[in-house]
Amino acid sequence: MLIACLDLEGVLFPEVWINVAKKTGIEELKLTTRDISDYDELMGIRLKIIAEKKLTLRDIQYTIDTMDPLPGAVEFLDWLRETCQVIILSDTFEAFARPIMRKLKMPAVFCHSLGVDENNVVNSYQLRIDDAKTKAIDAFRSLNFNTLAVGDSFNDLGMLQRADHGIFFQPPAEIAAKYNDIPVAQNYEVLKSMITDLVKNY
Amino acid sequence: MLIACLDLEGVLFPEVWINVAKKTGIEELKLTTRDISDYDELMGIRLKIIAEKKLTLRDIQYTIDTMDPLPGAVEFLDWLRETCQVIILSDTFEAFARPIMRKLKMPAVFCHSLGVDENNVVNSYQLRIDDAKTKAIDAFRSLNFNTLAVGDSFNDLGMLQRADHGIFFQPPAEIAAKYNDIPVAQNYEVLKSMITDLVKNY
Numbered sequence: 001m002l003i004a005c006l007d008l009e010g011v012l013f014p015e016v017w018i019n020v021a022k023k024t025g026i027e028e029l030k031l032t033t034r035d036i037s038d039y040d041e042l043m044g045i046r047l048k049i050i051a052e053k054k055l056t057l058r059d060i061q062y063t064i065d066t067m068d069p070l071p072g073a074v075e076f077l078d079w080l081r082e083t084c085q086v087i088i089l090s091d092t093f094e095a096f097a098r099p100i101m102r103k104l105k106m107p108a109v110f111c112h113s114l115g116v117d118e119n120n121v122v123n124s125y126q127l128r129i130d131d132a133k134t135k136a137i138d139a140f141r142s143l144n145f146n147t148l149a150v151g152d153s154f155n156d157l158g159m160l161q162r163a164d165h166g167i168f169f170q171p172p173a174e175i176a177a178k179y180n181d182i183p184v185a186q187n188y189e190v191l192k193s194m195i196t197d198l199v200k201n202y
Numbered sequence: 203m204l205i206a207c208l209d210l211e212g213v214l215f216p217e218v219w220i221n222v223a224k225k226t227g228i229e230e231l232k233l234t235t236r237d238i239s240d241y242d243e244l245m246g247i248r249l250k251i252i253a254e255k256k257l258t259l260r261d262i263q264y265t266i267d268t269m270d271p272l273p274g275a276v277e278f279l280d281w282l283r284e285t286c287q288v289i290i291l292s293d294t295f296e297a298f299a300r301p302i303m304r305k306l307k308m309p310a311v312f313c314h315s316l317g318v319d320e321n322n323v324v325n326s327y328q329l330r331i332d333d334a335k336t337k338a339i340d341a342f343r344s345l346n347f348n349t350l351a352v353g354d355s356f357n358d359l360g361m362l363q364r365a366d367h368g369i370f371f372q373p374p375a376e377i378a379a380k381y382n383d384i385p386v387a388q389n390y391e392v393l394k395s396m397i398t399d400l401v402k403n404y
Binding site for chain 2: 001081082085086087094098105106107108109110113128129132135136139140142143144145
């Protein structure tokens with residue numbers, strides 16, 4: 001029985017922070033896990049900027065409301081949810097994830113949580129658990145699922161390598177080259193075809 | 203961060219086997235986990251009857267197609283999916299679950315699988331794992347989720363007792379009386395109110 005674990009940003013939805021950076025004109029918020037592989041370091045930088053600029057959670061949610069899933073993502077996810085079980089594994093936060101999930105027809109998402117101060121300015125974050133994506137794969141394997149992971153970036157490497165099947169979706173060229181044992185899909189049609197082949201075995 | 207694990211039949215959807223029994227007139231298929239607590243024994247009886255009557259998977263799926271979720275279940279589930287993460291934990295089978303999930307807007311479901319012979323007659327079943335519901339709760343706890351389980355019957359007792367919070371939904375009186383430390387909701391309004399109180403703490 002196959003369970004597919006998908007990264008969110010870069011696989012189904014555009015990068016939220018990049019769009020917040022564009023919307024607010026705060027250039028330093030453009031950094032993602034593609035640029036800085038240490039998530040704690042990255043979030044430290046983001047929180048410092050947010051405090052300086054007094055960016056509220058509502059400001060960020062407003063940006064998310066203006067964003068759309070990647071072209072073809074909703075149709076791909078509809079297809080996948082008919083094909084096997086699907087869980088989104090993301091290093092985003094519940095307060096960001098909820099408006100995004102509505103645009104994707106409410107799949108289950110395992111992510112983290114944010115704190116805000118009395119003025120709704122984001123001032124902290126709490127990881128539900130370290131290395132959450134890899135540990136979720138371990139948990140599903142312990143439940144006797146066959147696991148498929150799809151991701152695009154550094155913070156997906158753990159789950160891509162731990163899952164029974166890992167697939168890169170539109171990864172940066174340098175990551176794909178470095179981890180060239182992980183197959184690559186450059187679009188949803190290829191990804192569907194790779195998953196269709198997998199499902200035949202289950 | 204709260205994850206709600208819901209039983210399917212009796213909590214969101216009517217009992218499939220009871221309806222198959224009514225539709226086909228095969229009285230012996232009316233037995234459920236409410237009547238026989240040993241699931242393997244119950245499935246053994248069902249498979250024997252199915253073989254005798256040459257009941258196909260399509261016959262059963264046809265019955266499921268004619269069934270509707272319990273009144274208010276879709277609205278309750280919509281609300282719950284906006285409130286926390288939701289996974290359906292069921293001892294049903296993928297081939298039965300898929301048409302049911304469509305009626306519930308495709309939540310994730312962890313269940314088991316069926317085998318059919320060359321004439322599409324159901325001839326075997328495979329549990330993904332023993333005691334699947336309780337082990338799923340353990341897995342979610344290992345991922346640092348706070349867990350809520352909602353069920354109605356014998357095969358839910360493990361998850362109801364293992365979860366951080368367990369709630370009976372419309373249980374048979376004798377089960378509720380025997381396990382009277384587990385709170386009971388007799389309708390979705392009460393269940394929503396109990397969950398709303400829980401969510402305040404997370």
